[in-house]
Amino acid sequence: MSKLWQARFFTTVNHLRDLPRTSVPEIAFAGRSNAGKSTAINILCNQKGLAFASKTPGRTQHINFFSIGGAHVAMHRKDETNVDEIQALIADLPGYGYAEVSGDAKLHWQRLLGDYVQRRDQLAALVLIMDARRPFTELDIQMLEWFAPTGKPIHCILTKVDKLNRNESVNVLRQAQAKLDSYVDEDGEGFPFTVQLFSALKRIGIDEATAKIEELIGLAGDADAPDDAAAPGTDQ
Ligand SMILES: Nc1nc2c(ncn2[C@@H]2O[C@H](COP(=O)(O)OP(=O)(O)OP(=O)(O)O)[C@@H](O)[C@H]2O)c(=O)[nH]1
Numbered sequence: 080m081s082k083l084w085q086a087r088f089f090t091t092v093n094h095l096r097d098l099p100r101t102s103v104p105e106i107a108f109a110g111r112s113n114a115g116k117s118t119a120i121n122i123l124c125n126q127k128g129l130a131f132a133s134k135t136p137g138r139t140q141h142i143n144f145f146s147i148g149g150a151h152v153a154m155h156r157k158d159e160t161n162v163d164e165i166q167a168l169i170a171d172l173p174g175y176g177y178a179e180v181s182g183d184a185k186l187h188w189q190r191l192l193g194d195y196v197q198r199r200d201q202l203a204a205l206v207l208i209m210d211a212r213r214p215f216t217e218l219d220i221q222m223l224e225w226f227a228p229t230g231k232p233i234h235c236i237l238t239k240v241d242k243l244n245r246n247e248s249v250n251v252l253r254q255a256q257a258k259l260d261s262y263v264d265e266d267g268e269g270f271p272f273t274v275q276l277f278s279a280l281k282r283i284g285i286d287e288a289t290a291k292i293e294e295l296i297g298l299a300g301d302a303d304a305p306d307d308a309a310a311p312g313t314d315q
């Protein structure tokens with residue numbers, strides 16, 4: 080069982096000053112509005128209504144945090160989350176590029192997003208969710224270039240590949256890899272950027288994304304013993 084399945088709603092933040100005072104590693108899902116961030120979080124955490132997913136673009140307007148660890152979700156759904164035992168946080172960021180949001184609100188979101196990804200020390204990595212049919216829009220590139228100087232990894236997830244045929248998927252992945260490889264620092268070194276295909280609808284790329292995210296937030300190989308190992312003396 081993936082550690083991500085333990086995810087629980089933790090808190091909603093509308094101002095940087097309200098960011099959780101935790102020090103555990105965080106991973107944030109960024110991307111255009113409607114790209115599929117909330118849907119991806121739900122499917123990776125194996126919980127349908129965890130992050131709100133919607134047909135109405137611009138739905139996630141604050142930063143929503145989900146905690147991993149600190150509660151025995153499967154056993155006692157209503158028990159309190161023990162903040163001291165939280166091992167990692169997942170952040171669902173407000174989508175960018177939603178045209179109908181008014182000027183002030185848009186500015187507020189952009190500042191919140193930019194400041195959070197650039198300044199949050201606990202942020203271990205960024206997951207950049209892009210619609211596989213139109214990846215790397217101007218705002219995606221801006222997000223990537225805001226975050227790249229931190230030197231932390233970006234894992235790109237090209238989602239909705241159920242809308243592409245096999246050839247198109249292969250090509251889009253190859254082009255995305257080439258784009259990411261074209262970024263080099265002043266010493267000519269590449270950045271820790273990775274990319275994969277994904278579909279929530281057809282359940283493509285879930286294991287790959289799970290393994291990558293667990294690795295990025297330091298949960299890999301740290302599975303709960305009772306789930307993975309049979310008690311001594313039990314028949315399997
Ligand atoms: N076909 C298909 N549709 C998807 C997939 N993932 C998400 N969607 C749909 O895309 C729409 C937007 O998904 P959300 O997860 O709400 O997108 P979001 O990025 O969280 O959007 P905001 O909260 O506005 O930033 C919904 O109608 C989803 O059902 C997928 O893999 N395939």
Ligand SMILES: [Mg+2]
Nearest residue numbers: 116117131139
């Ligand atoms: Mg959302």
